[in-house]
Amino acid sequence: MSSTLKLYAESVLPVPPPPSRYTLNEWYLNNRVRNRTCLDQQQLADKILAECEREREHITEITLMNKREVDHKLEEKIGDISFNKGELIRQRKEVCLEIDNLSIYNERIVDALAFLKNQALLINKKCILFREERLGIDLCHDDVERELHKETEVIESAMNLLCRIMEQGNEQLRRLRSTTYFIDRDLEDKDNVLQVDGGSLSINQNSMNLSMYHGFTPLDPANITVEEADAFTKQNIARGANEINSARCLRSYVNTMISQVMDDLRGQANLVNESFRRRIDETKEAKVKLEGFMALAHTRLGRRAQRPGIELCRDLVELNLVNEVRELRDNCATLQQLLAEAQASLRYLLKTQIQIEEDINVKTNSLKIDEVDCMTLRQGLDYHNY
Template identity: 40%
Template sequence: MPTRPMRFNVSHWHIANVESYRNVTAQQKLADRILAEADRLIDETEDDTIKRKLEVDHQLDVKIKDVEFRKEQLEWQKKQLDEELDCLITYMMRVEDAEKNLGHNSLDICRKCIVFREGRIGIDLCKDEVDVELEHEEKMIVAIQRMLIRVKEQVKEQMRRLRAMVYTIVKDLDDKSMSLAIDRMNLQLNEKSSGLCTNQGPVSFRTGSCNQEDWEAQTAAAIEHADKELASGRPLRAYIDVVLKQIIDDLWRQYDKVNSAFYRRIEQYKEQKTKLENHHYETVRLINEMTMKMTSLKKAIAEKEEFLALAQTRRGNRSQRTNSELCRDEAETYLEAESDQIQDAIAKLNKSMMEAQASLRYLLRTQVQIEEDINIKTNSIKIDEVDCMPLRAGIDYRAF
């Protein structure tokens, strides 16, 4: 037989009923309180949630407008930077064009003229005004090239800084564009939107590394930095304008000085060549006259020698007289005087002949020297007028 359960008395039964009733009543009251609290919480959280959503929407809208405003400022700054970069690129091309023109045109022509003038010969190979001005022009061009190289480096550095600033602004604009896209999308979402997701358990979202003040300060600093770069770039362009204008003025001034020196020197050469040609003509005339005169002297000497031979023959014949007839009579005196006179005339003629020969030799040497000097002047004129001046016509210091 199974064990019989424990038996309760009637008092236990009444106590158990009372206890059960009390528990039921307490559970019912608790349920009523929970229901009332739930209704209150529903109403309260609904209003609070709607209010908070509206506040978030408002803040998102404010943030969007703030980002749009900052983005417009940055875009305007980027436009200014791009325009400044374009201007600097143009100025860089002007400087490079000036440097290339000076190096491949003007300096080459100047140095060719210096080399050509080394082809002068004789006394004309001297350091004249043209040499001085050409050397000064060469030094000026080289110095200007060095200055243009320094200007190029300044422009490159400014362009590098502007590009770095543009890169920073573009990166900031990209970040702001992404931020605008995200916030605009968030502003369009509501609690009924599809694709909403709720994370279960604790959620960890990425948070920013700076606050609102830091964010505003960062954009303001970028704009301020861009303003400073723009402010430093504009004076550089003005400086380049002044430098290029001054360079062109100085080069044209020196170009005119060199050409004027060439013209004066060519005129001196031509004047000296004309004088030498006149001297050459006169020397040739004197040589011809001297040659003719020497012929006359030779003829005169020959004639005088014939007369001397006649006189001496007569004296020799008369010396054959004998006894008292061999006297010093008047005829003998005249013959002796005639012989002495003829000998003296022949001596004078010979002396004149020697002087004429010496003068002729000197005149011939002078003629050769004059012809050499004329050739030297002709060569110098050819170098300066034919070789250098047409070459210098190729120099063009146009406005860069």
């Protein structure tokens, strides 16, 4: 391209066409349209503002209503939890009281076992050992020995029975303590819930330290229904009532068994004592009879000592009489020793009987004090929120 043409192309500029001309009517029409549009937009804006105000008031009313409903539900929840807490506390007191009562009964069983082992059985064994020192023909299986061995069996059976009852008592105590453990856990949870719900009820929309949650994890992690929570509390209360009833039945059974055991032991001790009395009477009678024969032999020896002259010799009659006197003397000594041993055993048995009766009286008095006096008095303890 030549330089002339280049200069011509650079000097030529495009010129816009002239603006279109409007008529006066178009101008008036355009103004009227714009005014109408402004009025319509203003009316629409007023409608939107009024609708926003109505919706704001409606939402505010719903929000306040929902808050009042939540507050009411919180108050109901706090009341229900407080009621259940009071029931749990009352049941726990009864369970603890039953633990104390059952512990006292277990101590009674321990005392009874200690008495049977350290006194009754020991005295019985000593009586059997003493009677093993009988001499000669008197070392026989008489009624006294049979009753003493039977007494041993009765004492050992009573000890085994009391041991089994004590095991049942220990198991019942374990179950009662387990019940208090679950009740304590439930009470601790209810205390925490009362603090949380009480704190939630005390705050409002104008309280300080309110916060917004911007996470993605749901704020409702609860997966236990209200019915399940109430059932758990009712189960703890029902469990406490069942264990209390079981413990009371066991205490009644302990009373019956202790009375029956002591009656059996007392009856057997009376049988042994009666056997001793009969044996002592038989021994005394035999001793008296032997002493009669001794007097007869002495009389015969005295009369034969008056034989005259050469007739006063040691013939067979003389030898037999002397031998008879010696044997009678030995037999009398044996019977005398057996009588002393029987009387000593009888004294031991009488002492045992007295100790048993004293122990029964002591336990009867303790039972009256604990079960009648104290428990009747403690029924007046009614702790409640004044």
